[in-house]
Amino acid sequence: MSYKGKKTYTVEEIAEQLDISKKVAYSLVKSGQFSYVRAGKAIRVSKVSFDKWLNEI
Template sequence: MEQKEKELQLQTRAYTVEEIATILHIGRSSAYTLVKKGCFKSVRIGTAIPISRKSFDEWLDQFDL
């Protein structure tokens, strides 16, 4: 990954569903289920579903992992 891509990734305010799945070590369909349940803030933009990084991090922090 190039330096610019790494910097952009650090600055982004949203995760993708695939990133959520990777972070949680779950499958994509399970990650989509969490999005559909409204566990964290997300918005559909065309086919993309960006997930609020802040909302996801707060949701994950409640589990004391």
């Protein structure tokens, strides 16, 4: 999947990129390691924040 041009990721996209389950991805998002916003029930992760975190691990 191409993520070029996106400003946010879904939790499902985070799980796919890291090859982890959605449950583990939700836990990771809620751990506060990168920025996210909640829009109703939807969670959107800041692409800049996530990519920075990913490059630092």
